[in-house]
Every structure is written in structure tokens, then in C-alpha cells.
Amino acid sequence: MIYRRIDKACEVLDPAPLREVFGEPGYEQDEVRQVGTTANMTCAMALGKLPGGAVVTLLATVGGPASGHLMYEGLRGVQQGSGPMSDIAGLGAGAYSYTDELTGTHVVVYDNNLYLTLGAAPLRTGAAMPGDLVDRLTQVASAALSGLRG
Numbered sequence: 247m248i249y250r251r252i253d254k255a256c257e258v259l260d261p262a263p264l265r266e267v268f269g270e271p272g273y274e275q276d277e278v279r280q281v282g283t284t285a286n287m288t289c290a291m292a293l294g295k296l297p298g299g300a301v302v303t304l305l306a307t308v309g310g311p312a313s314g315h316l317m318y319e320g321l322r323g324v325q326q327g328s329g330p331m332s333d334i335a336g337l338g339a340g341a342y343s344y345t346d347e348l349t350g351t352h353v354v355v356y357d358n359n360l361y362l363t364l365g366a367a368p369l370r371t372g373a374a375m376p377g378d379l380v381d382r383l384t385q386v387a388s389a390a391l392s393g394l395r396g
Contacts, residue, residue, distance in 0.1 A: 256276050298370075299368070341355035
């Protein structure tokens with residue numbers, strides 16, 4: 247499976263599984279940066295309002311063949327030192343989740359030439375996040391993979 251660059255990363259971020267717990271989408275911002283043959287696409291989207299809303303961030307990098315695996319392995323090694331991680335079966339060629347005290351809960355996935363991270367953090371620092379957040383982020387990440395397939 248080969249993945250492609252798109253101009254609006256928010257078009258592949260389907261917030262439906264997250265909307266149920268955080269609320270309706272509000273502000274969103276896309277950015278694409280091309281460096282040689284590598285495209286870095288980002289989408290930041292606010293869901294809901296204070297006190298129970300969240301900011302969801304999608305970061306997708308599309309490069310040459312197998313480039314996703316190189317980024318995944320390198321950054322996974324760095325992440326292992328900062329807290330527990332859990333593998334996610336059936337998403338891309340490899341995937342895991344982790345929670346960072348400052349940046350929230352994240353799902354990281356690679357498949358062929360794609361490296362993708364999807365994160366959710368509360369709008370209010372320290373607010374509780376749903377217990378099934380990783381499952382919900384996994385659904386959103388899966389839809390993003392489908393939307394980026396070339």
C-alpha cells in the first residue's frame with residue numbers, strides 16, 4: 247500500500263468516534279510542508295468546549311518506500327524511555343499507543359511510506375480523559391490511513 251500527500255490533512259481526520267465523548271468539532275488548522283520527496287501534513291482540531299473538550303492532532307509523514315518504518319523504529323526507541331507503551335494489533339504494519347503527561351494520549355502507526363501520529367489532549371489541563379480513548383483514536387487513525395492511500 248502506498249500513501250500520498252494531501253493538501254488538507256483535516257479531510258482525513260474523521261472525529262466521529264471522539265465527538266461522542268468530547269463534543270462537536272470547532273476550530274481546525276491544516277499545514278503541509280514538502281521537503282524533497284517527503285511531505286509532512288498536520289491537522290489540529292478542537293472538539294467540544296471547556297471543561298470537557300479536547301484538542302486532537304494528526305501528524306502524517308509520507309516519504310519514499312519503507313520510510314515509515316525507519317521513522318517508527320527510531321522514534322519508538324526514543325518514546326520507550328519516557329513511559330509505558332502498548333502495541334496495537336491490526337493497524338497498519340505496526341502501531342502502539344502511549345500517554346504523555348504533557349501532550350496527552352497518542353496512537354502511532356506506520357505502513358510502508360507513511361508514519362502517522364494521532365493525539366488527544368484535554369482543553370483543560372488535568373481533565374479526565376475517557377478510559378476507551380486509545381480505542382477511539384485507533385478508529386480515527388484507521389480512517390486516516392484509508393484516506394491517505396494513493
